Amino acid sequence: xxxxxxxxxxxxxxxxxxxxxxxxxxxxxxxxxxxxxxxxxxxxxxxxxxxxxxxxxxxxxxxxxxxxxxxxxxxxxxxxxxxxxxxxxxxxxxxxxxxxxxxxxxxxxxxxxxx
Amino acid sequence: xxxxxxxxxxxxxxxxxxxxxxxxxxxxxxxxxxxxxxxxxxxxxxxxxxxxxxxxxxxxxxxxxxxxxxxxxxxxxxxxxxxxxxxxxxxxxxxxxxxxxxxxxxxxxxxxxxxxxxxxxxxxxxxxxxxxxxxxxxxxxxxxxxxxxxxxxxxxxxxxxxxxxxxxxxxxxxxxxxxxxxxxxxxxxxxxxxxxxxxxxxxxxxxxxxxxxxxxxxxxxxxxxxxxxxxxxxxxxxxxxxxxxxxxxxxxxxxxxxxxxxxxxxxxxxxxxxxxxxxxxxxxxxxxx
Numbered sequence: 372x373x374x375x376x377x378x379x380x381x382x383x384x385x386x387x388x389x390x391x392x393x394x395x396x397x398x399x400x401x402x403x404x405x406x407x408x409x410x411x412x413x414x415x416x417x418x419x420x421x422x423x424x425x426x427x428x429x430x431x432x433x434x435x436x437x438x439x440x441x442x443x444x445x446x447x448x449x450x451x452x453x454x455x456x457x458x459x460x461x462x463x464x465x466x467x468x469x470x471x472x473x474x475x476x477x478x479x480x481x482x483x484x485x486x
Numbered sequence: 487x488x489x490x491x492x493x494x495x496x497x498x499x500x501x502x503x504x505x506x507x508x509x510x511x512x513x514x515x516x517x518x519x520x521x522x523x524x525x526x527x528x529x530x531x532x533x534x535x536x537x538x539x540x541x542x543x544x545x546x547x548x549x550x551x552x553x554x555x556x557x558x559x560x561x562x563x564x565x566x567x568x569x570x571x572x573x574x575x576x577x578x579x580x581x582x583x584x585x586x587x588x589x590x591x592x593x594x595x596x597x598x599x600x601x602x603x604x605x606x607x608x609x610x611x612x613x614x615x616x617x618x619x620x621x622x623x624x625x626x627x628x629x630x631x632x633x634x635x636x637x638x639x640x641x642x643x644x645x646x647x648x649x650x651x652x653x654x655x656x657x658x659x660x661x662x663x664x665x666x667x668x669x670x671x672x673x674x675x676x677x678x679x680x681x682x683x684x685x686x687x688x689x690x691x692x693x694x695x696x697x698x699x700x701x702x703x704x705x706x707x708x709x710x711x712x713x714x715x716x717x718x719x720x721x722x723x724x725x726x727x728x729x730x731x732x733x734x735x736x737x738x739x740x741x742x743x744x745x746x747x748x749x750x751x752x753x754x755x756x757x758x759x760x761x762x763x764x765x766x767x768x769x770x771x772x773x774x775x
Contacts, residue, residue, distance in 0.1 A: 392728045392729055392757070392760035392763065393515065393520070393728070393760060395520075395678065395682075395728075396682045397691065399682070399686070402686035403681065403682055403683060403684060403685055403686045404684060404685030404686060405686065419728060420728070473763035473764060475759075475760070475763070476515075477515060477520075478517065478518055478595075479518050479682055479683055480518060480683060481682065481683050481684070
């Protein structure tokens with residue numbers, strides 16, 4: 372085995388984090404499964420990679436499937452933020468999909484509850 | 487330069503040149519599920535990836551393997567594997583070259599399911615006489631992956647579970663070697679899925695990217711009296727980063743015929759589609775999936 376090739380590949384792997392790749396969800400506010408005493412005014416998601424705004428999206432719905440976004444999501448860099456209409460006591464579902472500059476796509480969904 | 491190196495260099499060079507104009511292809515993702523690359527058994531993805539090296543120490547033998555998989559079309563890849571065997575005594579040398587085309591035939595994002603078919607060809611006579619067979623073996627294979635993200639809320643803590651499986655029928659191309667059923671798979675629990683899709687556990691980024699896994703690989707004779715089933719069960723951990731993956735597993739034989747004592751397997755794995763998304767990491771032909 373060529374040890375130089377191995378070292379070069381490891382160096383590439385370690386330095387490639389700024390290149391486009393799969394965008395995984397890094398932080399969410401409110402987070403998955405959260406139980407909140409007061410309703411959030413927005414949903415904020417942070418990803419591991421820079422997003423392609425035109426191809427990425429986040430939605431918030433109630434149990435009837437109604438969209439609760441107060442405006443279009445703002446997607447900038449690695450973050451997505453969507454302002455919400457006033458929420459009552461219920462469980463809500465956040466769904467997102469993220470596309471990076473190289474067209475790699477990831478998606479996810481989770482729920483949070485306002486009590 | 488030996489035959490394998492010439493073939494590998496040709497594949498890599500042509501892929502790099504032609505692949506510049508092609509779109510990217512994601513590895514290991516079906517719907518909301520990310521399946522890490524398993525290290526004992528083949529996972530069901532046709533992807534651009536490199537395992538360099540895979541080190542296996544078990545039953546008085548140490549193997550060092552290299553596997554490179556290149557997509558030619560979205561959902562179609564050819565994997566080339568080569569390795570060095572160091573057994574007890576004078577048994578040492580390179581094993582046979584292995585070539586394995588695979589084709590993803592069905593994906594269901596909602597149910598996190600993927601089905602792949604393939605052929606594994608161990609090219610007889612390409613390895614050292616001391617450790618490699620002179621005749622080829624052909625193994626048509628079926629592989630699948632299933633995530634359990636579609637379970638109901640009452641079972642939400644089982645949603646991070648996923649399984650992969652593989653079953654193949656090994657047909658020797660010559661000699662009196664028996665036909666075998668090669669089967670195995672993996673049971674994995676994704677902490678990333680737990681953290682992001684079920685309930686935030688406050689895990690650090692590093693810990694959240696760990697997937698506890700139990701792999702199993704078995705080989706069964708097809709005719710009674712030729713021998714029973716041998717195999718190993720391999721519990722371990724896979725850590726998946728943005729472009730590189732580290733994995734280590736213990737190797738536990740299931741019976742005496744399968745080997746003696748505990749072993750281990752470890753692998754450094756590169757996601758070529760993430761490392762080189764605009765060149766080597768794209769299919770040679772075909773558009774966006």
